[in-house]
Amino acid sequence: MPTAAAGSPMSDSELPGQLPRAARPVYLNLIAIRQPIPAIISILHRLSGALLFLVGIPLLLWAVQQSLASPDAYAALRASLAHPIAKLLVLGLVWAYLHHFCAGIRYLLLDLHIGTELTPSRQSSYVVLIVSLALTAIIGARLW
Amino acid sequence: MVARIIVGAHYGWKDWLAQRATAVVMALYTLLLLGIALYQGGIDYASWTALFAHPAFRIATLLFGLALLWHAWIGMRDIWMDYVKPAGLRLALEVLTVLVLVGYAAWLFEVLSGAGR
Numbered sequence: 001m002p003t004a005a006a007g008s009p010m011s012d013s014e015l016p017g018q019l020p021r022a023a024r025p026v027y028l029n030l031i032a033i034r035q036p037i038p039a040i041i042s043i044l045h046r047l048s049g050a051l052l053f054l055v056g057i058p059l060l061l062w063a064v065q066q067s068l069a070s071p072d073a074y075a076a077l078r079a080s081l082a083h084p085i086a087k088l089l090v091l092g093l094v095w096a097y098l099h100h101f102c103a104g105i106r107y108l109l110l111d112l113h114i115g116t117e118l119t120p121s122r123q124s125s126y127v128v129l130i131v132s133l134a135l136t137a138i139i140g141a142r143l144w
Numbered sequence: 145m146v147a148r149i150i151v152g153a154h155y156g157w158k159d160w161l162a163q164r165a166t167a168v169v170m171a172l173y174t175l176l177l178l179g180i181a182l183y184q185g186g187i188d189y190a191s192w193t194a195l196f197a198h199p200a201f202r203i204a205t206l207l208f209g210l211a212l213l214w215h216a217w218i219g220m221r222d223i224w225m226d227y228v229k230p231a232g233l234r235l236a237l238e239v240l241t242v243l244v245l246v247g248y249a250a251w252l253f254e255v256l257s258g259a260g261r
Contacts, residue, residue: 046223053216057248065255067189068196074189101174104167111164 037125044129045103048096056093091140098132163218166211173208196259209252213245 035043066077080086106124109115115124180195181187187195195201220241228234 046219049216049219050223053220057212057216058251061248061251061255065251065258068193068255068259071189074192101171105171108164108167 037122037129041103041106041125041128044099045107048100048103051096052093052100055089056096059089059093087143091136091143094139095132095136098135099128102128102132159218163215166215166218169211170208170215173204173211176204193259202256202259206252206256209256210249213249213252217241217245 063077063081066073068074081090106115106128109124110121115121184191196205221238224234224237224241228237
């Protein structure tokens with residue numbers, strides 16, 4: 001590696017104490033990088049959205065259809081949703097809806113330039129995480 | 145001569161706006177339903193079917209459903225665009241997503257037309 005002469009302009013691959021650009025490690029393992037809290041909220045927003053699309057919408061359509069069909073179908077729906085595994089599934093989807101809802105409100109506020117500074121945006125991320133989990137816990141307690 | 149990447153302009157903001165407008169519609173419907181449930185002190189079969197017997201509520205539900213499907217399309221397409229690099233696979237997933245959404249829409253119409261009877 002050529003050393004830059006004192007006073008001569010340096011290209012960015014010759015900065016002192018740094019490896020040439022090509023030799024620098026590319027480290028983009030998303031699992032290993034410690035994500036800041038707004039990034040976690042963002043990933044959970046996508047994850048919950050995909051979950052709602054794949055599982056939430058068909059289950060909701062089926063449940064509404066059953067619930068309106070007849071008193072018997074309504075009672076049967078309630079009975080099948082009383083199964084512990086069904087309750088767990090519903091609870092997961094309730095969390096997905098609540099997280100997507102709360103994180104979505106946060107994004108709408110950010111669009112309106114509310115809370116875009118670093119500290120408020122971190123704080124609102126924690127609020128989204130905690131409020132959606134707390135509401136899920138309250139609904140879970142009512143389900144069981 | 146400058147090598148330009150030719151892309152259409154001004155199509156992204158429509159999806160951006162639609163994503164947010166549909167989100168607001170869904171949030172309002174959610175609060176409406178929550179308000180009704182709290183006002184009635186819970187929901188049973190009689191009050192639930194009475195609610196769906198109201199044309200206004202069925203229209204609101206239809207709006208919610210269509211907003212949901214439109215919103216889901218934008219969101220899922222964004223996910224495929226961001227994470228699936230091979231163009232053929234991405235196109236296949238997008239087409240599949242559209243088919244699923246059209247299926248959901250047909251199901252929604254069936255549920256709502258059945259509720260009116």
